[in-house]
Amino acid sequence: MSENRVRLEFAVSGDNFASAGTASEEVKSTLKKMGIPSADIRRVAIAMYEGEINMVIHAGGGVATADIYLDRIEIVLADKGKGIPDVELAMTPGWSTAPEDIRALGFGAGMGLPNMKKYTDEFSIESEVGVGTTVRMTIYFS
């Protein structure tokens, strides 16, 4: 017998910044219906929202998939964007592609990917320049 699972899938639009957060909102709502503790929902929300924003800003959109199981949620964020040349560097807290003048304004703090890793129990990222990026995250419910 296969494991019980609810799959939620979202097309994340690359040209509508205002729609970012839709996937996160729906996932949060579903987890609340399951009675998942609020601290876990918060971790999911932060990771998912950061991921969604990344897809909108850097990759021209993509697909977000959330598989919800009894004990965990597995999130896959897949895009066909320009890819990340040096994943290790991109994962460094504070590293950002944003130019210095933009950063001086408080944007592009370089905490997106590090935060996604920080708030999830399992995190992996695969990227190929010119092909796209796939982020996989798992959060276990307490």
Add this chain to the structure above:
Amino acid sequence: MAKKSQIKCILDEKALHTVTLDPEKCRGCVTCMKRCPTEAIRVRGGKASVAYERCIGCGECIRLCRYHAKKSSHDSWDSLADFKYKIALVAPSFYGQFNNLEDINIVLNGLLAVGFDDVGEVGEAAEYVTDVTRRIMKEGSIPTPIISTACPAILELILMKYHDLSDRLLSTLAPVDVAAKLARERAVAKGVPEEDIGVYFISPCPAKVFALKMGLGVERPYVDRVLSVSDAYMRLVPAMEKLTDIKPLARMSSTGLCWGISRGEANSTNGVKTIAADGVEQCVKILEALEDGGLMDMEFIELNACVSGCVGGVMNVENPFVARSRVHYLTRKLKSEMNTIDSISKPVEWFMWEQNPRLKDVFKLDENRLAALSKLMEKEEILKTLPMVDCGLCGAPSCTAFAEDLVGGVIPRDSVCVRMQAEGLKQ
């Protein structure tokens, strides 16, 4: 058709409710159901029905009903006979209801003329809450951004849906409760026997009626009766016109008066980074963003379910923007120096919640997580068969809500999509 007993029904008159329905006037249209921010309304047997455990008292359904079938629950004016010594508590938004008002003392004196023995200003009490809020922000005893708890509809929404934000809630008493405490003390000091004292609040919204009746953040309610603005307004206007002697009763400053409009509370904190959102839909967006870890650089967040703030309350008589403009005008007439808690020699604790309001779990599909997951799986399967047009014909606000009602046992298992059935018949 769903059985009435399966959803908490509006006809259950004994329980305390935020809104009531006049079944004669309700035509079973889907307007209120579609716009309820917590999807608490269903149409059953051709009439709107509220699942009260989900109702936050925002009043949207009352505001939207073109047949005026929905009414806010409140006490009748006749309840003035219930106590010997009657105190009226006046909200800042109340002053915005009167045309050409030049002095808020006219309103306060008018209340004495219509039968009250004393008046209490909620705006003055709000200033003490402001003072306490500033101290809390200075000490950092509540994590920032601190979320205002002045709007009981928003507080209910957070208690229901945004549990993770509960540690950010400003744990001060509502200004109306502070005003009630102060007014009671004054009456006792005058030698009025406790049992003779009746505290009446003139409420702009059903959320405040409900919060005061239930007691939110307090061990037991401080307010005895809650009247509607329109009931008070009708009696007050003629009495105000007949006044000959206007006693200076007002103590409130412009800071307190501004609590009646959106941004009043946020500005009063002296915070550099604050948000003031109004209208329940916009408030939801702010709460969602906070939950996603956003807006963390903010110090204070004020959220009002009603557009323009309390002047937008559904029990008011005046247009929110007109009332707002009048409140603005009246601030010029008041002293600028705010009342502080030192001036009345009360400690900070006197203004704090006596108990934390309880979080609610109204959205859970099942107590058992596995059962809830199974229901969600089934819901996803059902959704694949539905047209996803959210027409509301089935009596649920959306196809998603219909699927959830099905798996949650709110409606019978053999309930079908009315729209698809109708289209099938046509073919």
